[in-house]
Amino acid sequence: MPDLLTGDFYAFEELLSDDERAILARVREFLRTEVAPIANDYWARAEFPIELVKGYAELGIAGRAYPEESGPKPSSLLSGFLALEMAHTDASMATFFGVHTGLAMGSIMACGSPEQRERWLPPMSRMDLLGAFALTEPQGGSDVAGGMRTTARRAGDGWVLNGAKRWIGNGTFADLVVVWARDADDGQVKGFVVEKDTPGLTATKIENKIALRSVQNADITLADCPVPEANRLRNANSFRDTAGILRRTRSGVAWQSVGVMLAAYEIALAYAKEREQFGRPIAKFQLVQDLLVRMLGNATASLAMAVRLAQLQDAGTYRDEHSALAKAYCTTRMREVVGWARELLAGNGIVLDYDIGRFVADAEALYSYEGTREINTLIVGRAITGMGAFV
Structure with missing residues (x-):
């Protein structure tokens, strides 16, 4: 074990x-x-x-x-x-x-x-085929449910997709891209599997990122992109179906956030035991121990929330608001933890040599993707009050 x-x-x-x-x-x-x-x-x-x-x-x-x-x-x-x-x-x-x-x-x-x-x-x-997920658009993030501009039109026995997507992870090398587009006839959001090298599909790597730099995020354009009916996801008939997928993946981001927190805490703890100032390890200083305990508390509370969420998932009783609260809470606590760890390492916290600088930067992306804190807060707020406050 x-x-x-x-x-x-x-x-x-x-x-x-x-x-x-x-x-x-x-x-x-x-x-x-x-x-x-x-x-x-x-x-x-x-x-x-x-x-x-x-x-x-x-x-x-x-x-x-x-x-x-x-x-x-x-x-x-x-x-x-x-x-x-x-x-x-x-x-x-x-x-x-x-x-x-x-x-x-x-x-x-x-x-x-x-x-x-x-x-x-x-x-x-088997990972013989790699996938990507194209939902976010250049002008549509939090409001993509109602503001999606990518369209799908029937053309003979298939479909033609037009539009643009942004921040598409794995987009530069994916063999299959799940594209969400609004049906021009009924106005509903539907899902399509677009295969690599399909005419009209172009993916361009987004440069100059300061977070998740190894992830190949892409700007994707769809210009009269033909997709056969066989590649339309049969049970994706409205944005409600899309939201069902995000419910589960938001919980995954909560777990990822805990992983980042634990890494930051462990890096800071090891550093505090080895780094000496004023003739003794900085781990012996009260303020340093306070930082370490706050980091551990955040990580432990977040891990407890993630574990309970997994139990609700396995029981089939978890809801959108459960995933939304976990994503919002855990990523917020993660931001605090990586900041405290960077603070503890002082100047050494901003170089890659000690790893923490990478975690600090990457935390910013986890904090934002799969729904911002504010949007997830509104999902939970609607659940507990019975009143929507999105617009």
């Missing part, structure tokens, strides 16, 4: 079964030996380590979140800890994996027909 992470103060990992902890141990070893040594280099160069995809595929975890026809129901708790573990090493690679398995595969699982699931999910589980 793997040793508990230093920051798992209440030993939540022990809630996993022995088999699940063995899977987590295998993933942890891969991340520590293959990903951690190169994470800063690829982040600094804003390049994606495509050579690692084979290793991720060999872990056999890409399809674990989705049930087989006659198999046991997958554990949301294990899926959460896997997301935590990936972000604990590198939030960029956690995001890559989350986009592929959570957003792209999740869309096909939730909204595809049985034939579509059989067509695409097995090769995506």
